[in-house]
Amino acid sequence: MTEPIIDPIINVDHVTKSYGSFTVLKDLCFSVMPGEKLALIGPSGSGKTTILRTLMTLERIDSGFVRVDGDYLFHMERNGRVVPADEAHLHRMRAKIGMVFQLFNLFPHKTVLENVTLAPMLTKGVRAAEAQRRAMELLEMVGMAGKANSMPAALSGGQKQRVAIARALALQPRIMLFDEVTSALDPELVEEVLNVMRMLGTQTDMTMLLVTHEMSFAHDFADRVLFFDRGRIVEEGPPGEIFTNPRHERTQTFLKKIIAAGQRI
Amino acid sequence: MEWDWAFVREIMPTLLDGLKITVLATVLGSVLAAVVGLAFALLRRSPNRLVSRTTAFLVEFIRGTPLLVQLYFLFYVLPGAGILLSPLTAGVIGLGVHYATYMAEVFRAGIDNTPRGQWEAAKACNLTAVQTWQHIILPQAIPPMIPALANYFVAMFKETPLLSAITVVELMSQARSIANFNYRYLEPMTLVGVLFLAISLIAVPALHLLERRFRRYR
Ligand SMILES: Nc1ncnc2c1ncn2[C@@H]1O[C@H](COP(=O)(O)OP(=O)(O)OP(=O)(O)O)[C@@H](O)[C@H]1O
Ligand SMILES: [Mg+2]
Numbered sequence: 001m002t003e004p005i006i007d008p009i010i011n012v013d014h015v016t017k018s019y020g021s022f023t024v025l026k027d028l029c030f031s032v033m034p035g036e037k038l039a040l041i042g043p044s045g046s047g048k049t050t051i052l053r054t055l056m057t058l059e060r061i062d063s064g065f066v067r068v069d070g071d072y073l074f075h076m077e078r079n080g081r082v083v084p085a086d087e088a089h090l091h092r093m094r095a096k097i098g099m100v101f102q103l104f105n106l107f108p109h110k111t112v113l114e115n116v117t118l119a120p121m122l123t124k125g126v127r128a129a130e131a132q133r134r135a136m137e138l139l140e141m142v143g144m145a146g147k148a149n150s151m152p153a154a155l156s157g158g159q160k161q162r163v164a165i166a167r168a169l170a171l172q173p174r175i176m177l178f179d180e181v182t183s184a185l186d187p188e189l190v191e192e193v194l195n196v197m198r199m200l201g202t203q204t205d206m207t208m209l210l211v212t213h214e215m216s217f218a219h220d221f222a223d224r225v226l227f228f229d230r231g232r233i234v235e236e237g238p239p240g241e242i243f244t245n246p247r248h249e250r251t252q253t254f255l256k257k258i259i260a261a262g263q264r265i
Numbered sequence: 266m267e268w269d270w271a272f273v274r275e276i277m278p279t280l281l282d283g284l285k286i287t288v289l290a291t292v293l294g295s296v297l298a299a300v301v302g303l304a305f306a307l308l309r310r311s312p313n314r315l316v317s318r319t320t321a322f323l324v325e326f327i328r329g330t331p332l333l334v335q336l337y338f339l340f341y342v343l344p345g346a347g348i349l350l351s352p353l354t355a356g357v358i359g360l361g362v363h364y365a366t367y368m369a370e371v372f373r374a375g376i377d378n379t380p381r382g383q384w385e386a387a388k389a390c391n392l393t394a395v396q397t398w399q400h401i402i403l404p405q406a407i408p409p410m411i412p413a414l415a416n417y418f419v420a421m422f423k424e425t426p427l428l429s430a431i432t433v434v435e436l437m438s439q440a441r442s443i444a445n446f447n448y449r450y451l452e453p454m455t456l457v458g459v460l461f462l463a464i465s466l467i468a469v470p471a472l473h474l475l476e477r478r479f480r481r482y483r
Contacts, residue, residue: 058385087394094391105386109404118400119390171391 007070009034009175009207010055015064017050024050026231028064034174035205039218039239042228043254048211051228052177055209056099057090069096069174095123098168099177102184104160106152112139112163113148116170123171131170138166142196158189162196169200176200178210190214197221215258215265219243227251266451273452276443280453283439284460290356290435291422297361298421299414302368306376307398309369328366333427335359340431356428364421371413375406408479415472419465436460 008031017025024047032038040048053059055066057073066073075082076089085093107115116135120126126134139145142162152160161181168176178197182190194217201208201221212218218225218239225242227235227250235248243265246252259265308320327335339355350358379402387397429438440453 056385056389058388091391091393094388097389099389101382101386101389103382105380105382107383107386107401107405119392122396122400123391123393168389 006033008032008067009036009069010209011065011067012051013065013067015054015061015066017054017059017061024231025054025061028232030226030233030236032175032207032209034207036207037201037221037223038207038209039222039225040209040211040228041213041215041218041225041254042234045230046228047231048228049179052099052179052209052211055175055177056097057094068093095171096173097175097177098171098173100161100164100168100179100181102180104152104157104164104184106160106164106167108152110152111148112144112150112152112155115152115163116167119167120170135166135170138169139163141199142166143192156189157185158192161185161193165193165196165200173206175207175209178208178212180211180213182212182214213258215243215255215263219265227254229254269449269452272447272449273456276453277456279439279443280436280456280460283434283436284464286353286433287422287425287435287437288464290353290360290425290428290433291418293357294360294364294421294425295418297357298364298368298417301362301365303372305365305369306372309373310376324366324369327363332359332363332424333430335363336427336431352428352431352433355431356425356433359431360421360424360428364417367417368414371410371417372406375410376402378409379406408476411472411476411479415469415476418472419468422464422468423461 010032012028012030015025015028016023028047028051040051042048050059054061055068055073061074065075071093072082072085073090073093074085076085077083107118110118113132113135116138117126117128117131120131120134121128136145136148139148142165144159144162144166147155147159147163152163155163165181181197182193185193194214197208197210197217198221200206210218210221220239222239224236225239226233227242227246227248229250235242235246235251242251243255246255255265305320305324309317309324311317311320336356336359339350339359340352343350343355383401383405384397387401392401425435426437428435429441432438436457440457444450444453
């Protein structure tokens with residue numbers, strides 16, 4: 001008997017992206033296996049946010065291919081030819097992916113509950129009662145059920161971020177992207193959000209990609225760490241290796257700076 | 266010249282008939298201006314350059330020509346092309362489309378002020394473009410615009426006497442015919458002023474109330 005071959009759920013294949021003359025992603029290649037928890041670390045401006053935004057289709061790429069769950073993200077096959085994706089294709093692909101933003105981006109004119117029910121009702125035709133039941137379960141899970149009828153403006157940063165996580169989960173994506181979701185929080189609120197992430201990591205089989213500057217969290221949480229520098233992956237491996245025994249000189253310098261800044265790893 | 270209360274009582278019903286038409290023209294014109302103004306604002310953002318350029322030109326053209334000329338055009342010129350409009354219809358279209366060009370600017374500013382993160386969150390939630398406009402962008406963009414829109418509503422209201430030029434029997438034209446018939450201008454013209462002022466004074470706080478109601482989330 002042979003091992004069943006599992007295909008990656010994300011495949012980034014020679015992707016390049018520039019802003020004007022500045023190349024943010026340089027011929028980038030990596031794959032993510034289903035259920036894998038991946039941490040993206042690296043210095044500021046190295047392209048970590050850009051790659052997450054690209055996977056969410058908030059950015060377009062200049063060249064290369066991205067495959068998600070077996071299908072091209074920015075291309076589609078038509079009459080046996082690969083052509084640029086149309087809006088309908090992007091819409092289908094986005095259903096597989098959810099994203100949580102650094103600055104929450106909750107809908108300020110909707111209650112907490114409405115923030116979570118809106119997308120399932122609009123995009124999946126879920127009935128209001130069912131959407132609310134599901135939303136309350138998710139809010140319960142992130143510890144926000146008590147605030148279901150509050151407006152986002154009345155919440156702390158940590159609470160907003162937990163609602164934002166529930167909102168993304170409501171669409172049941174196979175892949176979740178987290179872009180520095182604790183960076184905008186007061187230090188005492190970081191842990192409540194990290195706890196929710198830990199729970200998602202252990203209790204779901206979602207594929208999770210997170211960009212973070214919380215090295216000790218990345219160490220405990222991730223199956224694999226990608227170290228980005230100037231639009232490239234310089235080094236990758238299990239957290240035990242990357243954090244305790246980095247091979248590349250740039251990774252070593254980066255981690256030294258982090259430790260000098262007072263973080264434990 | 267003596268103020269004559271008996272004359273006031275006599276002409277009041279006729280003036281109030283005129284006021285009804287004035288208010289009707291303003292309300293219909295406002296609705297049209299808001300809808301067409303929003304359409305102008307959206308079309309100007311179209312990724313299709315031909316659509317956005319044409320809209321921009323049309324808006325500039327309408328804003329750059331006098332409302333009175335546009336009214337004459339709608340009412341006296343269009344029939345030559347076989348398009349016959351009643352005076353009130355021509356008046357409402359003229360007022361509405363003219364003010365739509367100003368309101369488009371208000372909508373544009375309001376839409377541009379909606380944070381980029383809201384568009385991105387809508388996309389991450391997999392909403393379509395139409396759903397994003399309907400449920401995310403416009404409900405946030407419109408409440409802060411209400412004071413500016415309200416100013417235009419009041420300005421439109423005060424411009425309705427222009428409609429008398431195309432035979433709409435609104436407040437001003439009623440007052441003028443009463444005055445011409447009786448050779449007395451004091452009471453009719455004073456009452457026109459008072460009625461306009463009264464409606465403006467009621468409308469402005471009412472619109473502000475509306476704004477606060479919509480902004481419950483702030
Ligand atoms: N819209 C844009 N236009 C021009 N340059 C941009 C744009 N967005 C990002 N950049 C640039 O691209 C580079 C990579 O940005 P990115 O946000 O991906 O970095 P990052 O690794 O997430 O950094 P950080 O840790 O600071 O969040 C940065 O130098 C940034 O200034
Ligand atoms: Mg970033």
